[in-house]
Amino acid sequence: MTRFFKVLLFVFAFFGSAPILYAQQIKDGETLNLNGLDVTFRILNKEVTDVKGVSFDKYKVSATVKNNTGKSYNARLTTYPSVEAIAASKIVELNCINATGAKLTSKKLDVNMNEHRIVVTYLTMNKEGKTVNSTMTITVGYYLDPGQTVQGEANFIVPKGETPQVNVHTLQ
Known part of the structure; x- marks a missing residue:
C-alpha cells in the first residue's frame, strides 16, 4: 500500500470516528442539550x-x-438527489448500541432538518407541439430555524429483557 493511501486511511479513520467520540448516552424521557439543540428521546x-x-x-x-x-x-444543495443532499439533511443521530437490526429494523435514528422546497416554472412542449408552462416542486436545501422542532421515529429490536441503550450526537 502506498504512503498516500495509508495517510488517507488514517485521516478517514480518525475523522470518521470523531462524532462517535463525543456521543452522550440518553435514556427514555430524557432531554439533553447538545450545543443549544435540545434532544428528547x-x-x-x-x-x-x-x-x-x-x-x-x-x-x-x-x-x-x-x-x-x-x-x-x-x-x-447543488444537486438533488445525491448522497451529499441526504447527509446534509441530518442534524442529530441516535445510535442504539444493543439493537440487533433483525426484521429490517433500525440500529440508528436520524433526525432531519426541514426541507426547503420551491416551485419552479419551466417551458415545455405539449402533445400538440405547443409551448406551455409546467411546474414542479424541487428541494433546494434544508433548514432549522431558532425555536423550531423536528422529529424522527424508528423501531429497535433488542435482546429480551433489555431496554434500548442509545447514544446521541449532533451532525452539524
Missing part, C-alpha cells in the same frame, strides 16, 4: 417479537430536536 411502544424462534423486545422510539441556539441551520 422517548419510547412510544414496546412489544415482544420472535425472530427465528427467539424472543426479542421491539421498541418504537422517537427523538425530538428543538433548536435553542438562537441561530438558523441551513444546508444549500
Whole structure:
C-alpha cells in the first residue's frame, strides 16, 4: 500500500470516528442539550417479537430536536438527489448500541432538518407541439430555524429483557 493511501486511511479513520467520540448516552424521557439543540428521546411502544424462534423486545422510539441556539441551520444543495443532499439533511443521530437490526429494523435514528422546497416554472412542449408552462416542486436545501422542532421515529429490536441503550450526537 502506498504512503498516500495509508495517510488517507488514517485521516478517514480518525475523522470518521470523531462524532462517535463525543456521543452522550440518553435514556427514555430524557432531554439533553447538545450545543443549544435540545434532544428528547422517548419510547412510544414496546412489544415482544420472535425472530427465528427467539424472543426479542421491539421498541418504537422517537427523538425530538428543538433548536435553542438562537441561530438558523441551513444546508444549500447543488444537486438533488445525491448522497451529499441526504447527509446534509441530518442534524442529530441516535445510535442504539444493543439493537440487533433483525426484521429490517433500525440500529440508528436520524433526525432531519426541514426541507426547503420551491416551485419552479419551466417551458415545455405539449402533445400538440405547443409551448406551455409546467411546474414542479424541487428541494433546494434544508433548514432549522431558532425555536423550531423536528422529529424522527424508528423501531429497535433488542435482546429480551433489555431496554434500548442509545447514544446521541449532533451532525452539524
